[in-house]
Amino acid sequence: MAVALAACSSTAAQGPAPAAFQLTDSTIVVDSRTGATLPTAELLRRAQAADYVLLGEYHDNARDHEVRGRLLRALAARKPGVVFEQFTWNDSTMARPATVDTTWLDAHGFDRKGWRWPLHEPVVAAAVAVGRELRGSGVKREVLRAVVRNGIGTAPAPLADLVTRYPLDSVQRKTIDDELLASHCGQLPLNMVPGMRAMQELRDAAMTNALLSAGATGPAWLIAGNGHVRRDIGVPRMLSKAAEGKQVLVVGLLERDSTGAMPSAEERQLYDLVLVTPRAAREDPCASFNR
Numbered sequence: 001m002a003v004a005l006a007a008c009s010s011t012a013a014q015g016p017a018p019a020a021f022q023l024t025d026s027t028i029v030v031d032s033r034t035g036a037t038l039p040t041a042e043l044l045r046r047a048q049a050a051d052y053v054l055l056g057e058y059h060d061n062a063r064d065h066e067v068r069g070r071l072l073r074a075l076a077a078r079k080p081g082v083v084f085e086q087f088t089w090n091d092s093t094m095a096r097p098a099t100v101d102t103t104w105l106d107a108h109g110f111d112r113k114g115w116r117w118p119l120h121e122p123v124v125a126a127a128v129a130v131g132r133e134l135r136g137s138g139v140k141r142e143v144l145r146a147v148v149r150n151g152i153g154t155a156p157a158p159l160a161d162l163v164t165r166y167p168l169d170s171v172q173r174k175t176i177d178d179e180l181l182a183s184h185c186g187q188l189p190l191n192m193v194p195g196m197r198a199m200q201e202l203r204d205a206a207m208t209n210a211l212l213s214a215g216a217t218g219p220a221w222l223i224a225g226n227g228h229v230r231r232d233i234g235v236p237r238m239l240s241k242a243a244e245g246k247q248v249l250v251v252g253l254l255e256r257d258s259t260g261a262m263p264s265a266e267e268r269q270l271y272d273l274v275l276v277t278p279r280a281a282r283e284d285p286c287a288s289f290n291r
Contacts (some may be wrong), residue, residue, distance in 0.1 A: 021074035030274040050249035056226035061280040069122035076130035081214030085224035087136030094134040137210040148195035162205040185286035208238040255279040
């Protein structure tokens, strides 16, 4: 059912009421603390009120890209600056294309094969249509490799500064290390873990830097993987300190498991709100490691 949020005193200062908004098939809004289903209007209300909106994704789940595109269009009156993990960070805005074509994607570092274009097209097209400005936040591979091998001091100064100013504590370091080992199916050599953790910090710093730049002139939204928008170890950890006093909304886009069960409380509580979708069909990622 399509939902439109009525204008009221609490949102009048934020601009016009959102347009009609409809979630994609079998997608629901869930309270991260209780697991209760929330009305779609609550997502709209909180996104409209926030200075920063961080939207996660499973990169290969088409529903994630479709629903975020619809959300951007529903709140077009906010004219957010939109930051993408998928485009290259270079501390400046991206040229706005007349049409989203492969020439424009390639010029701004979008890896069409790696990101399986046109999977992201719904959210990219929506950002081009309604965004106040567009920014990339993906760090080039040669920079990432240098950081893995030689440490954060080799990174661009604005990003290295964020990492240095907002260091991880011991619990956060262990959490990232455990996630790295799990995501590499237990086959990541232990001596590589510190360098890979530094790479993760650098990528989060690039997203934070781009959000701060976009947020200087209005609301700013981030399009990135769920891991980057986690409140405990991701971008919100840096952003909440660097933009103290600003309202940050973190939305995880999570999946039901293979049996149809909802995400666990432990997983939900990494975010402020959760959008739950059916599970995308995918191969066991550890099968490729074993091969």
